[in-house]
Amino acid sequence: MRSRVNSEKPTVESDGRVDHVLDLLRESGGRVTTSRRVLLRCLFEESPHRTAEELGAEVQRVAPDVHMSTIYRNLDELERLGIIVHAHLGHGAATYHLSSDTHGHLVCENCAIAYEAPEDFFEELALTAMRDFQFVIDPRHFAVLGRCASCAAVEAEAEAN
Amino acid sequence: MRSRVNSEKPTVESDGRVDHVLDLLRESGGRVTTSRRVLLRCLFEESPHRTAEELGAEVQRVAPDVHMSTIYRNLDELERLGIIVHAHLGHGAATYHLSSDTHGHLVCENCAIAYEAPEDFFEELALTAMRDFQFVIDPRHFAVLGRCASCAAVEAEAEAN
């Protein structure tokens, strides 16, 4: 199989980045397989946080017999290489995104909407954690749970009655 | 059965608090059962964060045929009444503790040690979240993941080589 598939329509830019990661993979003794290529393409496109299940479904739209266990193993491998990271957004499944795309998350416990918080959002907390506990926080790996503006308003309303 | 069992040895203080919660339970239409009494006693003793599994094991030491589903249902009920809250400390199971005991958590991703952070630890973050996203954070419900001092040191060492 050729290393560049032009018959599909992902942007040339993300295609180039996929190839770059595949090169890294090969250099580290890994192999370039269809499932990995497709998975990477999915990761480089659009939505920044998707669960393994969602990524699996997306991969299977293109390559229907890629098994979920393959998705999990590939996600692990990509994480080991530092290409992606996973985060736990509240109760459900972990979500994966590119490690270049460093941000934290604010997740509403009620409606599950997720906001992306910039890196400097956690600066203050990082300093306090270091000062009080000599603890190095990893704000990309956990979600800050709470209530989004509208859910908080609804609850305040309900409380008032 | 009498409402106070004097043949066992938990402190009179925690015993009193257990009875108080049992009263609340009864007032809200609930019933006082052995499993609930024992579970509450466990919750009022020692270690502030334990998983449902751990609490189940502890309850079963005293009352061997309390089923795990009962533990889960009772934890739910106690949470609904606002007696306890659960938090997600990293990857594994949720942990439960008394809601009077309000604190957040710092959990090392490597060695899983958990520090308890006082409420005002998250003050700055709460203000920032409100200002930037109109988001009300709930710092007791999630853990701040990262590296404890010693694990961070070990990793820095490894990195240097």
Added chain:
DNA sequence: GCACAAATACGAGCTGAGTGCAAGAAGCAT
């Protein structure tokens, strides 16, 4: 092309969390 290690598909199995239901017990009135 060929050999060989690395990935894969498939399925079994696991943990944590919970549900539905019939049997059993708490609490109340008598």
Added chain:
DNA sequence: ATGCTTCTTGCACTCAGCTCGTATTTGTGC
């Protein structure tokens, strides 16, 4: 004490989200 009602429980099962073992396929260097 005795029903009676309603709440709880034990049990068996389910479900999501992963993880592992294994036989088979496939990428890659030669």
